[in-house]
Amino acid sequence: MTKSTRRDFLQIAGATGAISALSLAGCAQMGKGSGARVVVIGGGYAGATAAKYVKTWDSSIDVTLIEPKQKYVSCPLSNTVLGGFGDMAKITFDYTAMKNDHKVNVVHDMATAVDPAKKTVTTKGGQSIAYDRLIVAPGIDFNDFPGYVASQHEDMVPHAWKAGPQTVLLRKQLEAMDDGGVVIISPPTNPYRCPPGPYERASLIGFYLKTKKPRSKVIVMDPKDKFSKQGLFTEGWNMHYKGYIEWVSKANDGAVLEVDAKGKRVRTDFGWHKADVLNFIPPKQKAGGIAAAAGLTDKSGWCPVNLQTFESTIHKDIHVIGDAAIVPGMPKSGNAGNTEAKACALAVVSLLNGDPVSTAHTSNTCYSLITPSHGMSVNATYHLTEDSKKYTKMKGSGGLSPMGASADVRKQEAKYAWGWLANISTDIWG
Amino acid sequence: MLRKFAIPMAVGVGAALTVFAMPAQSMEKKMAVADARLLAAGCFNCHGPAGESQGHIDEINDISADKMVKKMKEFREGKASTIMGRIAKGFSDAELMALAAHIEALNK
Known part of the structure; x- marks a missing residue:
């Protein structure tokens, strides 16, 4: 989108907005x-x-x-950097258009x-x-969590749950790991930012290990017994990452009770587990x-x-x-x-x-990648309930990509994930 | 620029009237229709501001309101898609007409 079109859009949108607000209100209060x-x-x-x-x-x-911050780094698609096929520049945005084109006062x-x-x-x-x-x-x-206070320990054990230097640090640790190493990811308990994120992360680190360090593996130590898009992730892991990704549920002693950041270890009910790279996402x-x-x-x-x-x-x-x-x-x-x-x-x-x-109207469209060319999505269009107490989906709408879809469909959704980032980032920072 | 201002003004009023004049349909009798600006803006996170896409995802800034409503209804009724079928089922007829008119107006 050129700068002039962007400005035109704003002026037009502004005018249209003002007018429809006036017509809705039924009086002229411009x-x-x-x-x-x-x-x-x-x-x-x-x-x-x-x-x-x-x-x-x-x-x-x-x-x-x-x-x-002068620049914003997107969490969505930051796992591609960990997978070794995305780069930081692609997920980094700034406030130039916000200031110059949209006339917002930006105070850093x-x-x-x-x-x-x-x-x-x-x-x-x-x-x-x-x-x-x-x-x-x-x-x-x-x-704070036993053994893990983000401000003290994130330089040793990155959470990488705010993208930026943390993403780069985790990537560097993965690159420095010897082949044959173990990566432990510990996802948070609900509710947390980006429910499918830890599992996309396991997938894309799995991709890196399979292609560059094939004797290594990822263990997901989960404080939960089920997770977002579980069927689709499990299907994808069986298809691409047999022997590379192991998910340990809460019922199977997955819940981490304590972290030893220096030793890169986590403790569960049954004892300590040593990682070569530890990614602890605080619950x-x-x-x-x-x-x-x-x-x-x-x-x-x-x-x-x-x-x-x-x-x-x-x-x-x-x-x-x-x-x-x-x-x-x-x-x-x-x-x-x-x-x-x-x-x-x-x-x-x-x-x-x-x-x-x-009345409010909102939506969510969330793509996850299992490999660079295997994507899937969950989405919903939300209406406010009559009592305004929650958001709800219209019957039969939204939901997950189908199980067992063809490789072409998965490839198309992987492409759409990048299209989504390009467009939503322009919608926000462009 | 004056011409660009004039057209959306007219359509803006039209869209507002359309929303209120719409006979209530049985399945959506109790559902309030959100402001067309908000409904339309909900498309832009995937399709780009004003529907102008940066690539990979289709742009929606060059189709008429009638065509957009028709396409959304086709998705709703099962036309093959990765995600649009799931999305289209989340809108009432009144919402589709309001958002399509608004996007058409933005791009005239």
Whole structure:
């Protein structure tokens, strides 16, 4: 997409949006949102989408995005880097278009506090930024685990559950491992970011080992007895990775109770298990730090929200979207975050303009790769239930790729996985 | 640019009216129809902003509203696909018409 078309789209979309909002409201109140200030914390899949779409749907609103990093690395498809056939550049995006084409003020700083009464956000750099409505999209953080505190141990035992340097570190450890080595992956307990992610990771590390270090293997030590897309992963592992991937369920002593980061060991009920490369993905995940600091979390560690507007049920005028929010019926995924952000952005624009708020409509499309040319998907289109208490799929819709599909179908879905990344990243950061 | 503004304005109003004038169908009697902007934006995560794809996945910025509704109904009724059948079954007729009109308007 050229820059000029992108701008045209925004202007057209902006105009169309304004007009249909007016016609829905039935009165002419153009520019009522003018001068309103929306601040977004977090420039990932959810936050960056919200910033761009608030601006798209009402260009008169002043939008500021607070994100410490200059570049964002996508978790979706980061497992291809571990598999040795993806590269970091392909999954890295920046905020140039956000600033230049969409006129969002991008502040590269860390939000450290929110004052819901004064309606300000304070940053590590000492700025105080005022908002009329705040959208918080901080992603996830990890609770401490016996023997594993992410900030202390992630340099030895990467979780790689936030893509970037962690992805590169895990890849380097895999490259340095001798042939004949054992890779242990320990997936989290529910609920966590990207339910099929650990199993795609096992698949693609399996791909690397099979092609480059064929005497090695991956052991998945799981605190669960079942997992996302299990049938399709198992089918794929039987097809491609016999002897390379072993899944140990909770019932078979898979649950890790303690980590010895220095020794690259994990302890289960039956004893210690030594790895050559250990990928511990901490269980008991929670909303990213600023959410708790701002008092937006409940005792689960996640943020309760109104499911139509994504406004916090704890603090007024603050919305929470993406992995940090409690959204019954929807998974914690990048695509889910993107569509929650759109529903939230439209609600924010409507509220600032005094217009009625549309019912929400969201979706999730999630591709996983088993090999570079074997892909599969799960998807859902969500409506809000009448009582607004959860998201639900229309009867007969959504679901998984079929079992036993042809190699051509699997290849097509692998291609679509990359097409999805190219398009959703342009939808967000382009 | 003026011309580009004018057309979506008209269609925007049309789409809104269409939504409200739509007779309730039995299976979707109680289902509220979301704003067309939101429904349409739900396509762009896979098909690209305004339906303009970067590749691998079909673009949807060059088909008329009528054709899009027809295609979605075909997917819903079982036309071979990897994922569109599963997606199309998640939309009511009223939603399909609203989103298709909006995407057509964006790209005029």
